[in-house]
Amino acid sequence: MTGSEFLMQFMSGLTTAMIYFLIAAGLTLILGVLKIMNFAQGGIYMLGAYMSYTFIKLFGGTNYGFWLTLAIAPILVTAFFCVVEVFLIRRFYEKPAIYILLMTYGVLLVTYDLARMSWGWIIKTAPMPPMFQRPFEIFGLFFPLYNVFLIFMGFFIFFFIWFIINRTSWGKIMRAAADDREMTAALGINVPWVFTAVFGLGAWIAAIGGALVAPMAGLSADMGVEAGIIAFIVVVIAGLGSLPGALLASFICGEVQAFGILVLPELAIAFMYLVMVIVLIVRPWGLFGKPVIIK
């Protein structure tokens, strides 16, 4: 393998990693703060993709239409799921975990049928914005500009979320609420609304992930199920609730996938699971997780 082929494969792995990260980051955020496993995350991602498809088409596939879509579509999807949180999911935070699993899984099924009813069964794809229809040149290699944009967006969203959580007062409240709900509530903070906001932020990440994937992939209602599995694996590898962990886990999965298929193409569907198995054997609590001590 030549150096340039190696670089190409590395960049491909990075693109995959960023898609994995965008799918998983929302899940890990919600898991970290709300301590719930949100199965609906894949459905949010799928609706984000479909919603962007509609808006990109509406704006005639233009450049500025694409930027507008990125701003509008994920917000709309987020608003919808905030309502879902307020009316449905919120009721189950204090109940045994199984209720929330069933509830969010139910929401996933509903989003699936919602997409089917609104957009039909025929597969869809949003047009690629004209500004991205040219390659990006690096060391004499050509790489699709959109993939470069996607990688940039992945990092941008990571820093954005990281900044909110660690460097703002709002993030401080979130962390406090995650550690001790009662104490935070006693300090006069409306904890249920903090949770809604966190859920909304998690939903927004998934929705923008879907929106970013819309111009580069075919869309079907079942893309959410696949995304849900990916998100789950990444979060398990990362350590439940760790955002930097999710970034690292996505990176490992993406690159293992990219270089793995060069050596053992037959195992393409297994690489992600292999990474998960190895991590679970060596560090059962995940890369960035903390060991759980059962008292």
Next chain:
Amino acid sequence: MGLKTKRALLVSGIFVFSATFALLSIASMAAAKPLSPIKIGIVQSVSGMVSDFALEDLEGFRVKIDEVNAMGGVDTKDGKRQIELIVRDNKLKPDIAVKNAKSLILEEKVDFLVGCISSSCALAVSEVAKENKTLFWVWDARTHHLTGARGHRYVFRSTGNTWMNGHAAANYFKDKPYTRYALINPDYSYGRSQYDAFVQGMKSVKPDFKLVSEQWPKLGTTDFTPYITALLSAKPEVVYTSMWGTDAMTFIKQAKGYGFFKKIKYVGLFHGMPLLRPMGQEMVEDIYVLTECPFVYPGTPENKAFYDAYKARTGKFPSSYSIGGYNAATFIVAGIEKAGTVENEALIDALEGITIKTIAPAKEITIRKCDHQSDYGITIGKTVKDPNWPWFVLKDVEIIPGAPTMRTCDQIMTERAAENK
């Protein structure tokens, strides 16, 4: 509303109903006694992941049946009989398909069965048909086992199969100067059999065939970039694929950014209307497309009549699925007219070796007597932008005849004997 008024309404309702019924019976008795309709049971996945395609093929089937019914029905020994279709949805699950097939045979007393878009459904229903000695006609499921190792007297297929697809593609590339090939197929049974068929086909017709890379992405992959760069690094001249649906769409969109299609000849099996239509202007020019019936081809009057009838019925354009359905119905009607009855044994004898004219590019197709497999050819063409349509169409369309791609009757019989041992 009082009880009395309710009762009065009920009584008068019953009276009106019986009067109408009596009048109708008299009217029908006055005319010649109509024959009972022929009942066809359809086992199909009209909901679920592939329901779009299933509905398209069902509509194609219905267009033919409507045509026949509008002419008074199909000619039998006893006179003209109408055809009635009873559809049961199996939601893409073979176990439900089996249940539906049994209930159609035993409760609805259908004359025979048709349908099944997925191979698992077709193989399962085929067993039911064998047990109940009921004819089962398939046109969408493509596994070559259906009419191969696991074939029997009661199952027929009027389209090609995985084996024929791969060998047809191989026959096309036999005399082309390319030697370096790469394959990318979805990692499940369909992708595996298409891989085997193509590789075996190439090995048998092209001694200098070289497989430089094979890729097995998961069905439903969102990101193909590592596969694309891996294929590019292997420097093949031709990439052959049986990916379909979102997989094919995603692959093409992502590969476009790498200039993939300028460097490599990409050959997509069944990349016809089901892919060209949703991709619209996002498609790439000069992709090789294998399809059983390309759009706007060959423009014969019969072909146009079908397109118009289908458009009038559904408001959409037909795809190769709909044409498959139309051809299947044409076969069945021709068989009934030849046999003069729907009594299954006589009908099967009539259908063995039957030839029909089709609206597809393969002008005539024949059901082979020994294995009940049709010799439906496939076409290959290159995508091109057409100002008349919102999607890409095919140019330089060539027909690859089906008959030379079939296994011989002896091979099939040996396989069946081994299977039944």
